[in-house]
Amino acid sequence: MSRRPVAQINLAAIGHNLQRVQQLAPASKVLAVLKANAYGHGLVRVAQALSEADAFAVARIDEALALRTAGVVKPIVLLEGFYEAAELPILLANNLQTVVHNELQLVALEQAELDGQLKVWLKIDTGMHRLGISPEQFNEFYRRLWQCPAVQPGIRLMSHFSCADLPGAVKTSEQLTLFQQLCSDKAEQQSLANSAAIIHVPESHGDWVRPGLILHGISPFTHQQGWQHQLRPVMRLSSRLIAMRKIKQGETVGYGANWQAEQDTWIGVIAIGYGDGYPRHAVSGTPVWLAGREVQLVGRVSMDMITVDLGQQPVETIGAEAVLWGPELAIERIAKYADTIPYELLCNITPRVDYQYITV
Structure with missing residues (x-):
């Protein structure tokens, strides 16, 4: 009998929940969010169980490098981006993709002398007011990234909902409308839907969905439980x-x-x-x-x-x-x-x- 508490992690349940995400958003690719040690479930083991996901997202570079060290080869996106220009060669050497959400990151890319190009996701602040460029900055950032030698052609566009876990919130529709207006004439792939939006805002699914909590079988809504969305607790x-x-x-x-x-x-x-x-x-x-x-x-x-x-x-x-x-x-x-x-x-x-x- 174990003398320690046990956290039993059901990897089969993770696979089931990924399939459920794919059912909910069949036309979208899945960027599985594994930040904070895969929500406390074990970063590497969860990534290995999500072999059918299209890419992984983490918050910081140490999480991404841990996945690479463990042999994970799928695309990995840094949701907080890089902190300083010295990290750019590390990103390139490990085939890591970065979010760009401020002027300092943009300038660092423009001044970088790299042996290759980085895949970039441009984050727009549509109302969360946390990370992201303002809507007024969008066209300038978009142009400068396209002209930047260190950036691969085909940047991806993203934003983040602040109230998607409140079904019917006006804020969600306002953010979606603003994002669509800004990006309507852009051919680049787009990503907006988190776990809550995957379930309740299907019009936001776009090219990439970003499930996190629901991959672990948990409802993102306060008054609901995972089983109500056909999820299995992990x-x-x-x-x-x-x-x-x-x-x-x-x-x-x-x-x-x-x-x-x-x-x-x-x-x-x-x-x-x-x-x-x-x-x-x-x-x-x-x-x-x-x-x-x-x-x-x-x-x-x-x-x-x-x-x-x-x-x-x-x-x-x-x-x-x-x-x-x-x-x-x-x-x-x-x-x-x-x-x-x-x-x-x-x-x-x-x-x-x-x-x-x-x-x-």
Whole structure:
């Protein structure tokens, strides 16, 4: 029996979810987003499981180089682009593609003396106001990139939605309209749709879609779960029941004594806590799947342990498996109880957790 929590990663589920993306956007190529260690699932193993994707996207150059070192040969796009001109020869040597989103990057490309040309994605800020050139800069950047000797012909055009996870948001239609107006007379390939837009904004699919969260079986919408979009959860986070104790009505549990038993009951202790990545701010009542039934978290989350209410007549024994999220218990539910989003839960898994990969 493992003494460590286990994050079981179902690689077959990743393949299924990619196929679902391809069904939703059959005319588009898939740029699979693998940033932040593939959303906490393991960068290299997930990339290997996504062999049918057309290309990969990461945030930073170290992630791209890790994929190349592991033997991944598919195109890789740096979503944040390069930070300084000294990185350009590294991009060229490793066949990495870069997003351009500001003047400094454009000037660096214009001044570069490279032995070859780089594939460039030009990012336009249509309303996210994070990365990207302004609409007013678009024509100038487009012209200068076409004239730049360091840039391959055929730049790609992209933007990013700010509210696609809010179905029916006016902001989404405004961004789509602006992007289409700017690019309507351009023959270059275009990319706008993230996970939420792949599902709910089919008119935005374009030449490339950029799925991230949905590849891992999770809904990008607050009030929905992955299964509602025919997705399969990829990560199953589990641990073990390591102690049981009976407490009396009125007794408290955990730091701060902020949970008090309303009746005599049994408390179970499960070996996982915020030191493993379980959310510290999960409140009493957060569900845990324990040996085939749902029980509730009580008291504060500790660094190494959580406590659950087993009721007056528990059927579990020490060593019973507890699932914190997975096929039995949707991570979207846990995120609500912790007042956060599934992205954060996935990315916060720590090295104390044992990763296991399965293919069923």
